[in-house]
Amino acid sequence: MKLLGILIGCAVAxxxxxxxxxxxxxxxVYPVTSEPVKAASILVLDGKIAxxxxxxxxxxGVRVVDGKGLRVYPGMIDSGTSLGLSEIEAxxxxxxxxxxxxxxPQLCALASxxxxxxxxxxxxxxxxxxxxxxxxGSPGGGGxxxxxxxxxxxxxxxxxxxxxxxxxxxxxxxAAMYVQFPTLGAIGGRGGPVPENIxxxxxxxxxxxxxxxxxxxxxxxxxxxxxxxEARRYQKAKAANLPGFVxxxxxxxxxxxxxxxxxxAIAAATPRLIHDAIQFAEKQNVRIVIMQPRELGSAxxxxxxxxxxxxxxxxxxxxxxxDDPYDQAFTLPAEVYKAGIxxxxxxxxxxxxxxxxxxxxxxxxxxxxxxEALKAITINPAQIWGAGDQLGSxxxxxxxxLMVTTGDPLEIQTQVKHVFIRGQEIExxxxxxxxxxxxxxxx
Amino acid sequence: MRKLRIVALAALAPLYAQNIVIQNAxxxxxxxxxxxGSVAIKDGKIAxxxxxxxMPQNSTIIDAGGQYVIPGIIxxxxxxxxxxxxxxxxxxxxSMVNIKDVINPEDIxxxxxxxxxxxxxxxxxxxxxxxxxxxxxxxxxxGQDAQGMIFEGALPGIKFALGENPKRPxxxxxxxxxxxxxxxxxxxxRMGVEDTxxxxxxxxxxxxxxxxxxxxxxxxxxxxxxxRKDLKLEPLKEVLEGKRYVHAHCYREDEILMLLRxxxxxxxxxxxLQHVLEGYKVAQEIAASGAGASTFSDxxxxxxxxxxxxxxxxxxxxxxxxxxxxxxxxxxxxxxxxTEAAKAMKYGGLSEIDALAMVTINPAKQLGIDxxxxxxxxxxxxxxxxxxxxxxxxxxxxxxxxIDGRVYFDRDNDVNGRxxxxxxxxxxxxxxxxxxxxxAGGRGPVQ
Numbered sequence: 001m002k003l004l005g006i007l008i009g010c011a012v013a014x015x016x017x018x019x020x021x022x023x024x025x026x027x028x029v030y031p032v033t034s035e036p037v038k039a040a041s042i043l044v045l046d047g048k049i050a051x052x053x054x055x056x057x058x059x060x061g062v063r064v065v066d067g068k069g070l071r072v073y074p075g076m077i078d079s080g081t082s083l084g085l086s087e088i089e090a091x092x093x094x095x096x097x098x099x100x101x102x103x104x105p106q107l108c109a110l111a112s113x114x115x116x117x118x119x120x121x122x123x124x125x126x127x128x129x130x131x132x133x134x135x136x137g138s139p140g141g142g143g144x145x146x147x148x149x150x151x152x153x154x155x156x157x158x159x160x161x162x163x164x165x166x167x168x169x170x171x172x173x174x175a176a177m178y179v180q181f182p183t184l185g186a187i188g189g190r191g192g193p194v195p196e197n198i199x200x201x202x203x204x205x206x207x208x209x210x211x212x213x214x215x216x217x218x219x220x221x222x223x224x225x226x227x228x229x230e231a232r233r234y235q236k237a238k239a240a241n242l243p244g245f246v247x248x249x250x251x252x253x254x255x256x257x258x259x260x261x262x263x264x265a266i267a268a269a270t271p272r273l274i275h276d277a278i279q280f281a282e283k284q285n286v287r288i289v290i291m292q293p294r295e296l297g298s299a300x301x302x303x304x305x306x307x308x309x310x311x312x313x314x315x316x317x318x319x320x321x322x323d324d325p326y327d328q329a330f331t332l333p334a335e336v337y338k339a340g341i342x343x344x345x346x347x348x349x350x351x352x353x354x355x356x357x358x359x360x361x362x363x364x365x366x367x368x369x370x371x372e373a374l375k376a377i378t379i380n381p382a383q384i385w386g387a388g389d390q391l392g393s394x395x396x397x398x399x400x401x402l403m404v405t406t407g408d409p410l411e412i413q414t415q416v417k418h419v420f421i422r423g424q425e426i427e428x429x430x431x432x433x434x435x436x437x438x439x440x441x442x443x
Numbered sequence: 444m445r446k447l448r449i450v451a452l453a454a455l456a457p458l459y460a461q462n463i464v465i466q467n468a469x470x471x472x473x474x475x476x477x478x479x480g481s482v483a484i485k486d487g488k489i490a491x492x493x494x495x496x497x498m499p500q501n502s503t504i505i506d507a508g509g510q511y512v513i514p515g516i517i518x519x520x521x522x523x524x525x526x527x528x529x530x531x532x533x534x535x536x537x538s539m540v541n542i543k544d545v546i547n548p549e550d551i552x553x554x555x556x557x558x559x560x561x562x563x564x565x566x567x568x569x570x571x572x573x574x575x576x577x578x579x580x581x582x583x584x585x586g587q588d589a590q591g592m593i594f595e596g597a598l599p600g601i602k603f604a605l606g607e608n609p610k611r612p613x614x615x616x617x618x619x620x621x622x623x624x625x626x627x628x629x630x631x632x633r634m635g636v637e638d639t640x641x642x643x644x645x646x647x648x649x650x651x652x653x654x655x656x657x658x659x660x661x662x663x664x665x666x667x668x669x670x671r672k673d674l675k676l677e678p679l680k681e682v683l684e685g686k687r688y689v690h691a692h693c694y695r696e697d698e699i700l701m702l703l704r705x706x707x708x709x710x711x712x713x714x715x716l717q718h719v720l721e722g723y724k725v726a727q728e729i730a731a732s733g734a735g736a737s738t739f740s741d742x743x744x745x746x747x748x749x750x751x752x753x754x755x756x757x758x759x760x761x762x763x764x765x766x767x768x769x770x771x772x773x774x775x776x777x778x779x780x781x782t783e784a785a786k787a788m789k790y791g792g793l794s795e796i797d798a799l800a801m802v803t804i805n806p807a808k809q810l811g812i813d814x815x816x817x818x819x820x821x822x823x824x825x826x827x828x829x830x831x832x833x834x835x836x837x838x839x840x841x842x843x844x845x846i847d848g849r850v851y852f853d854r855d856n857d858v859n860g861r862x863x864x865x866x867x868x869x870x871x872x873x874x875x876x877x878x879x880x881x882x883a884g885g886r887g888p889v890q
Binding site for chain 1: 551554555558723724727744745746749750751753754755774775776779782785786791835836837838839840857858861864868
């Protein structure tokens with residue numbers, strides 16, 4: 001039965017807790033959810049935080065890490081990656097995101113995660129201890145091969161960045177159902193949808209009129225709704241145990257979504273799309289997280305009113321339009337914060353995952369309070385992805401995912417001195433550090 | 444004619460070359476230390492740098508209290524301000540095409556680069572061909588025409604490209620079999636890339652010999668017929684004569700060495716190796732050749748030849764004696780090269796000045812313009828960036844950017860002007876809407 005669960009629903013329990021025990025002594029501790037404590041100690045027992053305080057009595061024989069002059073933070077969490085699923089972007093054989101098919105809720109990112117991907121070593125030594133890994137193809141793209149639009153891409157997973165198998169790495173198997181909301185305009189265009197006021201003007205001289213684009217868009221929204229409604233009928237049929245009921249893997253995978261247990265991570269970039277995605281969620285009675293908005297506008301109030309969290313994409317991004325402010329993407333996080341919306345950051349490209357804290361810092365330079373920038377890569381994502389009781393802050397009984405640094409982790413020059421994942425100290429080496437050592441000493 | 448142009452330029456200069464003193468700043472000169480003080484600007488040039496400076500006549504004062512001034516950032520690898528595609532991919536040697544002919548001074552990327560502190564950029568073709576087109580150095584003089592953007596007197600270059608990208612046209616989608624729709628274009632392998640470059644240089648050498656022979660005859664008082672001018676070979680002849688720089692796109696150590704040896708064989712120097720992500724593996728050889736290296740801070744894994752890329756590349760190459768710059772190759776990354784430099788401090792432990800040099804004086808050296816730009820020194824062009832905070836931090840924001848002593852970017856003006864611009868845009872949209880013919884009869888929106 002358990003095996004069936006794994007195969008069908010990605011529903012696996014977290015891997016066995018490690019037996020790791022350590023005392024970090026005399027460091028400045030930044031729990032994120034409470035005020036920093038200077039020159040404190042953290043005791044980690046069996047992979048969990050047991051105690052934080054000025055005077056911590058360590059069990060006999062416990063390994064001690066001298067934290068003098070260093071700081072301790074919770075490990076960082078990236079809410080938008082395809083880590084473990086994509087190794088070398090240009091080589092299709094190394095890429096397992098972007099499956100074919102329009103409605104693919106049964107696909108599990110988790111079971112295709114390669115624990116030995118070099119990307120994990122690169123990011124965990126930078127202090128990133130957990131990530132959301134997403135089954136969808138490249139941002140905005142249908143299937144990563146110029147395929148038809150994909151609506152439901154499958155189940156994203158929340159994983160640790162260290163472990164021997166994907167079962168070792170998992171925090172929560174399915175963390176969200178990933179849905180690509182229809183867009184107005186070209187499918188998967190890198191520039192994103194055409195601004196409506198421009199499309200309106202383009203009229204018949206443009207490639208497609210606004211009316212045509214809207215019609216296609218509405219059809220696609222209906223198609224997405226239809227799928228959810230079919231799943232709802234399946235749910236009822238299953239509950240009624242009607243004669244002739246046949247198990248269907250797609251609809252089966254939708255059940256946790258319909259039950260409100262699994263949120264829908266829904267990619268929507270513009271105010272109209274966000275508004276429509278919210279309407280969709282209301283109608284289908286599902287929980288949603290908005291992924292990679294580029295502009296909030298009037299949707300900000302709605303997101304706040306309905307308490308819908310947001311995952312912001314790359315802060316270091318170009319403005320949407322030619323005449324948009326140069327710092328549009330830099331100031332969006334501050335705007336989201338001021339609107340009172342809960343948010344976290346994602347990098348949405350594997351090679352930039354290690355730069356997650358620098359994206360947060362840029363947001364801080366452009367108006368986001370610094371402590372909020374830190375929360376958006378620690379406690380906020382933990383809470384948004386349903387792991388607020390396990391990850392994201394330094395608190396008793398939480399998983400001992402932490403980094404010991406020389407200073408503010410959002411500053412580029414800060415060095416990460418130790419990383420612990422579930423209490424286990426990570427060797428600070430990657431293929432990249434090994435190549436460096438090898439060639440620095442080349443005669 | 445030439446003289447006339449210079450006179451005309453001189454007459455234009457006072458129109459925008461204001462005298463300015465930037466006061467109370469932390470000035471990171473890059474070449475002459477860091478000090479608290481002022482920079483005096485006169486006629487577009489840096490007149491004086493010091494704790495106290497003489498105020499040039501009619502100076503405007505910029506109070507930069509608590510702020511930082513660095514030299515204008517120089518991006519040694521960019522594709523902005525190019526009208527249309529950057530690749531002439533139909534031939535494997537496209538040395539006859541020139542970026543100079545397709546400068547688009549209205550590309551918004553110029554303004555955005557400026558807002559990120561970039562004052563000068565090396566504009567190159569793409570990497571579809573083993574020998575690409577002719578490159579040009581531009582100043583980000585937003586608002587000026589194409590001619591006004593060109594960095595006067597900077598030696599032009601030519602793009603070479605090795606590895607996966609120039610191989611691509613030789614390996615069209617669907618393979619080389621009968622079903623292909625696009626014919627394969629030589630070369631398809633790294634071997635072929637080397638051969639393509641050697642064949643072209645071989646032709647250029649013969650071509651140069653013809654012209655040398657012609658010049659010798661003329662010098663002897665003879666009256667020979669001149670050889671036929673070849674627009675493809677002309678820039679390659681200039682390479683052989685040291686009159687044009689080679690900026691070579693490369694990744695893997697084998698192809699890097701290959702190109703250095705080819706250059707040796709033909710008696711010229713590679714000016715810069717671009718990308719050069721495995722440069723750290725052959726740093727001694729690169730240093731010995733005298734080539735500069737212009738690389739990314741931390742990009743990797745986007746293709747196979749970028750899989751051995753390490754963020755320590757820049758620092759390691761620097762430690763082995765190579766002049767290293769950090770470039771963007773991307774209109775977004777171009778906007779924060781200051782923090783790309785900071786990564787060379789994190790990865791490899793460079794000093795702040797060595798790191799900052801990688802986006803200022805080092806690229807200036809690589810482009811042969813270090814006599815004019817790249818550091819804050821008296822006599823140099825007043826190309827300066829003012830940051831609100833320590834510029835090697837990702838908390839820093841560009842406040843003002845000066846080129847030739849003129850303020851081309853001012854964050855306060857940008858932010859304060861937005862409401863008016865939005866209003867203007869709305870007016871234009873409304874006007875456009877009104878001027879559109881009303882749908883009538885069979886015309887109009889599809890229902």
